[in-house]
Amino acid sequence: MEDRTELSSLGEFALIQRLIGTFTNEQDSTIKGVGDDAAVIGSGEMKTVISTDQLIEGIHFDLSYMPLKHLGYKAVAVNLSDILAMNVVPSQIMVSIAASNRFSVEALEELYLGIRTCCEVYKVDMVGGDTSSSTSGLVINITAIGFEKEDKIVYRSGSKEGDLICLSGDLGGAYVGLQLLEREKSVFKENPEIQPELDGHDYVLERQLKPEPRFDVVRQLATIGVKPTSMIDVSDGLSSELFHLGKSASLGATIYEDKVPIDPATMLASEELKMDGLTSALNGGEDYELLFTIDQSDFEKIKDEKDIHIIGHMTDQGFHLVNNVGQQIELKAQGWKAFESS
């Protein structure tokens, strides 16, 4: 018998390393390949910034509580967020859909309506892709593209010790929204007569079902003349993203509990679910906010900016949270694992 290593026995990063670690780049037009939110390629002055993502039914989304229109919108939004995380405004997407015969034409129209709505809101053009059948379920692949001069592009790896850590918006809402939807799904499974109890939770549900890519933040930074030293979007949770920024620069980070922005609606829903709001913010993911570092000399420019919060600073090593009574707690990255056995 040949060796057989189960996919679930390796973590996401170890698996990717094993599969693509032997690839090398030969083209002068490859400026940044694998390893950031997007690749940077091209030979002219304007570089092409490009990212692709595949969403699989039953793995990345659950149609029992995700309406198809929202799914289409979200699929586009999260891909646009990858380009924004390079400090670049995306301008085009390509969309490939595979659907089984379980889906009607009308169902796919709902999906594409969501895709089109997101394109219209953010003035992004859909320039290609395909639609084909699938043997089971729904698969969505979106490629997002933007164009920018090389000196404007921001990578994960550029931070220096002492740089200030900034975050747009607030965290934890998308994860708490997901927990609410999961709770209602299991209640419904046990008793389909019971109406879902989602009243008063509009904010966290919208954070989960209809995340908005932060075009405004990238434009805001350009307006005030701040180029971050590093940037990433919060897809896997604040802790995990802090680790990406720190490790790629061989640094650590310290953040402060009282600076981590959490919306009151997120705290309220967390309490109802008997969850800790801060844990949701640190490990929840899917908020698609922008996490970035700036040089201390940019502090004056950014300190009064709306919806941007300074939550800590880069250190020489270690990842820590200083809690509200001044204790320093070690952070753990608990991002989503693609092949986790459950």
Add this chain to the structure above:
Amino acid sequence: MEDRTELSSLGEFALIQRLIGTFTNEQDSTIKGVGDDAAVIGSGEMKTVISTDQLIEGIHFDLSYMPLKHLGYKAVAVNLSDILAMNVVPSQIMVSIAASNRFSVEALEELYLGIRTCCEVYKVDMVGGDTSSSTSGLVINITAIGFEKEDKIVYRSGSKEGDLICLSGDLGGAYVGLQLLEREKSVFKENPEIQPELDGHDYVLERQLKPEPRFDVVRQLATIGVKPTSMIDVSDGLSSELFHLGKSASLGATIYEDKVPIDPATMLASEELKMDGLTSALNGGEDYELLFTIDQSDFEKIKDEKDIHIIGHMTDQGFHLVNNVGQQIELKAQGWKAFESS
């Protein structure tokens, strides 16, 4: 009850029209969106030419006779071919894979080995993508990218009446190879003791299992100073591609049976399978040769070029084959239908 239209009730083109016909483009950087082999986007002198394709197990490939290494190679090759069909040499790809737990790490390594081999042969960089789990089967999405000046890019739609129709290589082999593999699969199903009878069919099997993208043809055209007036790659069969070139220019086309290049090995295998070699060439698909038109003034430059065949000319209307006894036969497009019910 809401209306329910089955996906299988619409053809591929009608479905795509219904799903994305309402999308509009707003970006100045969108030069060509949906409707060609690839999109052309970008704001600088060098344009980005980009195409994406999704391959689904059980729909686009059958692992019972397609080794994973070949599948990886072919998935890359056919996507590179879409960029070459714009007269552009591709330089990067992005790869997203979703695989169920049925696949081991070693199996995915085979797949990526094929991907890497094709990248190395054609000096194309793999710059991104992701690997995730799937609830069933294998899904491969590849995005291919190239960079070129706008005036070098060739579209499907540029031909004029009287332009000569040219074709690289030969046709029908990939389809005949597929029929051989299908035959052996059904023989094997009935009696697993019987060894496959594939001896002597290396050529058509290789055409099916390991198609080569025609980088050489795009480079050859640049060397001899010929810019085609229109171009497409042969993925769905010669007839279907001729229709694309003709209809996009509001023209027709006439080709000649004795000019359609078919390899002797393809003819031999066709006979063994009791199939008509010409029909395989016209309707078979998956040869990934380049079909293009040139201005008559370029005839002298191209007439002695190796592996390029002049097979007919563009007319004012109608699609015809002139057979070997001089009869004019109407061509029918019989391309692959994505949602055909079977």
